[in-house]
Amino acid sequence: xxxxxxxxxxxxxxxxxxxxxxxxxxxxxxxxxxxxxxxxxxxxxxxxxxxxxxxxxxxxxxxxxxxxxxxxxxxxxxxxxxxxxxxxxxxxxxxxxxxxxxxxxxxxxxxxxxxxxxxxxxxxxxxxxxxxxxxxxxxxxxxxxxxxxxxxxxxxxxxxxxxxxxxxxxxxxxxxxxxxxxxxxxxxxxxxxxxxxxxxxxxxxxxxxxxxxxxxxxxxxxxxxxxxxxxxxxxxxxxxxxxxxxxxxxxxxxxxxxxxxxxxxxxxxxxxxxxxxxxxxxxxxxxxxxxxxxxxxxxxxxxxxxxxxxxxxxxxxxxxxxxxxxxxxxxxxxxxxxxxxxxxxxxxxxxxxxxxxxxxxxxxxxxxxxxxxxxxxxxxxxxxxxxxxxxxxxx
Amino acid sequence: xxxxxxxxxxxxxxxxxxxxxxxxxxxxxxxxxxxxxxxxxxxxxxxxxxxxxxxxxxxxxxxxxxxxxxxxxxxxxxxxxxxxxxxxxxxxxxxxxxxxxxxxxxxxxxxxxxxxxxxxxxxxxxxxxxxxxxxxxxxxxxxxxxxxxxxxxxxxxxxxxxxxxxxxxxxxxxxxxxxxxxxxxxxxxxxxxxxxxxxxxxxxxxxxxxxxxxxxxxxxxxxxxxxxxxxxxxxxxxxxxxxxxxxxxxxxxxxxxxxxxxxxxxxxxxxxxxxxxxxxxxxxxxxxxxxxxxxxxxxxxxxxxxxxxxxxxxxxxxxxxxxxxxxxxxxxxxxxxxxxxxxxxxxxxxxxxxxxxxxxxxxxxxxxxxxxxxxxxxxxxxxxxxxxxxxxxxx
Numbered sequence: 001x002x003x004x005x006x007x008x009x010x011x012x013x014x015x016x017x018x019x020x021x022x023x024x025x026x027x028x029x030x031x032x033x034x035x036x037x038x039x040x041x042x043x044x045x046x047x048x049x050x051x052x053x054x055x056x057x058x059x060x061x062x063x064x065x066x067x068x069x070x071x072x073x074x075x076x077x078x079x080x081x082x083x084x085x086x087x088x089x090x091x092x093x094x095x096x097x098x099x100x101x102x103x104x105x106x107x108x109x110x111x112x113x114x115x116x117x118x119x120x121x122x123x124x125x126x127x128x129x130x131x132x133x134x135x136x137x138x139x140x141x142x143x144x145x146x147x148x149x150x151x152x153x154x155x156x157x158x159x160x161x162x163x164x165x166x167x168x169x170x171x172x173x174x175x176x177x178x179x180x181x182x183x184x185x186x187x188x189x190x191x192x193x194x195x196x197x198x199x200x201x202x203x204x205x206x207x208x209x210x211x212x213x214x215x216x217x218x219x220x221x222x223x224x225x226x227x228x229x230x231x232x233x234x235x236x237x238x239x240x241x242x243x244x245x246x247x248x249x250x251x252x253x254x255x256x257x258x259x260x261x262x263x264x265x266x267x268x269x270x271x272x273x274x275x276x277x278x279x280x281x282x283x284x285x286x287x288x289x290x291x292x293x294x295x296x297x298x299x300x301x302x303x304x305x306x307x308x309x310x311x312x313x314x315x316x317x318x319x320x321x322x323x324x325x326x327x328x329x330x331x332x333x334x335x336x337x338x339x340x341x342x343x344x345x346x347x348x349x350x351x352x353x354x355x356x357x358x359x360x361x362x363x364x365x366x367x368x369x370x371x372x373x374x375x376x377x378x379x380x381x382x383x384x385x386x387x388x389x390x391x392x393x394x395x
Numbered sequence: 396x397x398x399x400x401x402x403x404x405x406x407x408x409x410x411x412x413x414x415x416x417x418x419x420x421x422x423x424x425x426x427x428x429x430x431x432x433x434x435x436x437x438x439x440x441x442x443x444x445x446x447x448x449x450x451x452x453x454x455x456x457x458x459x460x461x462x463x464x465x466x467x468x469x470x471x472x473x474x475x476x477x478x479x480x481x482x483x484x485x486x487x488x489x490x491x492x493x494x495x496x497x498x499x500x501x502x503x504x505x506x507x508x509x510x511x512x513x514x515x516x517x518x519x520x521x522x523x524x525x526x527x528x529x530x531x532x533x534x535x536x537x538x539x540x541x542x543x544x545x546x547x548x549x550x551x552x553x554x555x556x557x558x559x560x561x562x563x564x565x566x567x568x569x570x571x572x573x574x575x576x577x578x579x580x581x582x583x584x585x586x587x588x589x590x591x592x593x594x595x596x597x598x599x600x601x602x603x604x605x606x607x608x609x610x611x612x613x614x615x616x617x618x619x620x621x622x623x624x625x626x627x628x629x630x631x632x633x634x635x636x637x638x639x640x641x642x643x644x645x646x647x648x649x650x651x652x653x654x655x656x657x658x659x660x661x662x663x664x665x666x667x668x669x670x671x672x673x674x675x676x677x678x679x680x681x682x683x684x685x686x687x688x689x690x691x692x693x694x695x696x697x698x699x700x701x702x703x704x705x706x707x708x709x710x711x712x713x714x715x716x717x718x719x720x721x722x723x724x725x726x727x728x729x730x731x732x733x734x735x736x737x738x739x740x741x742x743x744x745x746x747x748x749x750x751x752x753x754x755x756x757x758x759x760x761x762x763x764x765x766x767x768x769x770x771x772x773x774x775x776x777x778x779x780x781x782x783x784x785x786x787x788x789x790x
Contacts, residue, residue: 039514039516039517039790040790041789041790042790073733073734095733095734096705096734115694115705115734115735116694116695118692118693118694118705118748118749119434119692119749121434122434140695141695141696141748143748144748166697170697170737171695171697171703171731171732171735171737172694172695172703172735173695175697203732297513297514298513299510299511299513299567300511300535300536300566300567300568301536302561302565302566302570308566308567310491310510310513310789310790311789313712313714313761314760314761314764314789315789317708318713318714319708319713319714319730335714336566337566337598338468338490338760338761338764339468339490339491339510339789340510340566340567342565342566353513353536353538353539354513354514354538365709365733366708366709366733369709369733369765370764370765370787370789371787372787391787392765392766392767392786394436394705394706394709394710394734394765395434395435395436395437395705
């Protein structure tokens with residue numbers, strides 16, 4: 001159960017059955033009687049865990065002189081992007097142009113869009129956006145690079161481009177060193193575009209639980225990127241930036257030393273899936289803490305061992321499995337529809353109607369995308385509310 | 396491929412490889428050069444299929460003098476709610492108080508919240524909302540009913556309440572006829588609340604593919620509701636409204652004749668899961684048409700049989716399986732991350748970069764919740780854009 005940090009802050013909603021802390025009656029932020037009032041389902045950041053992740057990220061991702069550009073797809077929030085930059089990130093990545101636009105409007109000035117920006121309308125938006133911020137993009141085919149180049153030339157700006165290289169994900173990216181070289185030359189041929197470097201991201205490796213297997217995959221990706229670097233080098237071209245990697249392979253990528261810029265996103269919140277990977281050869285857990293939860297309220301109590309809560313598929317993503325009930329191993333959440341969840345307790349300990357509990361998502365990125373704001377809680381009290389500026393900004 | 400309906404409306408984006416219709420190069424709305432510009436991923440309503448569903452719903456759900464109150468959780472849109480009311484619905488249902496608030500602000504005046512409204516803050520909001528609209532709610536325990544009653548009394552209003560009865564879903568609802576009677580008496584004891592009737596909803600039955608099995612479940616639910624009606628009757632209480640059912644059991648519920656008000660939601664859009672159920676003993680498909688799709692753009696083309704599109708887990712819900720590629724059986728979508736999808740084609744027919752295609756969701760409700768607006772398309776041209784007013788209104 002969360003408690004108020006000081007007498008200035010109202011005590012949070014409690015298990016209605018009891019006035020003392022219990023494992024099952026975890027509270028959630030609700031400043032009743034205050035000008036701000038947060039109700040469930042609410043997306044809650046644990047300020048302490050979040051701050052620890054920020055600081056640990058700075059240390060982890062800058063080892064050996066490496067740079068990092070935190071991936072904002074995880075949080076979609078300018079406030080958090082700014083904090084990451086204050087903690088040593090050289091800027092942020094965005095998955096979509098719309099994300100970059102939303103963050104640029106809130107003052108984020110250095111971004112990389114990690115997915116190709118396709119179609120003339122989007123290309124024009126990308127070029128227009130350069131007036132607000134420096135926004136680099138990735139390309140994997142010539143036509144797109146040429147469209148960006150000519151649009152940028154007409155507008156009198158220069159767009160930084162990276163060639164995306166498929167390093168094993170079978171998603172976007174050029175498939176060979178020769179294709180990368182050809183595309184690089186297209187970029188270099190125009191005054192509207194500047195060749196900044198290469199992106200080689202292997203998302204499938206990030207969540208491989210076994211450390212050695214993840215390490216082997218990261219090394220294979222690094223080899224594929226190296227082959228492209230070598231080919232460019234033969235042609236006298238040296239990429240300024242080699243970017244890729246994520247939270248899961250970050251420690252490995254630091255050791256390999258191939259990438260010059262990491263793109264970690266999930267470290268800031270973690271989720272139950274990430275928490276399950278072996279971080280190193282000693283099978284330690286990741287050095288980051290679960291910092292995100294969805295606060296939910298008990299709305300019905302079918303029995304002494306079962307309650308229904310007000311958070312279902314529209315409040316918690318299900319693509320990576322079911323959420324965990326925070327603070328107890330004796331309760332199990334299951335989805336019970338779009339707006340309902342069932343929580344089963346091992347013994348007759350189910351909280352009463354009106355009690356609140358917290359659920360830890362199995363996948364933070366897709367859960368964050370369901371909400372408009374983060375409620376930041378420290379010691380049981382609301383500290384701040386942060387806007388999720390790019391929520392739903394898919395295009 | 397979608398085409399412009401008239402010369403006033405720009406021709407939509409096409410497969411960049413060809414200027415003729417193809418199965419694989421399905422277009423999507425994009426009014427370039429216009430003041431409105433819709434880009435992918437976009438949530439598209441097929442105006443013709445939607446209108447047919449509206450009209451068919453009116454016929455299906457009012458047979459034998461039955462009333463229907465369409466469930467707005469499926470669309471969260473005041474425009475659609477109004478159209479349903481114009482097509483004979485007596486009002487709409489909402490899953491959450493926040494949905495009802497959003498729709499009331501847009502002029503929807505008769506609603507039922509089908510999930511208990513728990514906690515004093517929400518109870519106050521429910522009572523306040525009565526000034527804007529008639530908003531009934533369900534209850535399944537006395538404390539909640541009393542809180543609503545006393546708050547309503549203080550405000551000088553009367554809130555219509557229905558007792559929710561568990562008719563087999565094991566979710567919310569009282570579990571016995573005696574419990575229902577007891578709760579009904581609590582409601583009747585206060586001038587702040589009026590007993591309107593019973594809700595008995597069995598969500599699990601709705602998508603049972605086998606007709607006979609679905610029928611058996613609907614009959615079992617009707618029996619459970621009848622037992623409560625009988626108990627109330629013995630006590631001299633006649634519920635005005637018996638509400639429940641959904642799209643899947645609607646035809647069966649009409650035959651059983653137990654419910655007096657149906658709550659169909661999914662009929663308005665349908666999805667691939669619903670489309671797979673046997674509608675009747677003759678194994679006919681449902682009489683409603685798929686009316687919703689997510690338009691996506693090809694952003695990379697790894698091979699002649701595979702493309703990457705710009706719609707992943709943040710644009711298409713995955714809780715009920717993978718989406719279907721509209722208009723062809725020779726292509727299969729798979730999720731390739733939060734912002735990416737892979738579409739594999741049987742033969743060397745994959746569309747080129749920039750081409751657009753449409754994906755039919757496996758679950759409309761949770762997909763709608765990811766977007767802020769519907770793009771309504773008729774004969775390939777954008778007809779209107781409708782706001783999803785209650786998107787993300789979870790509390």
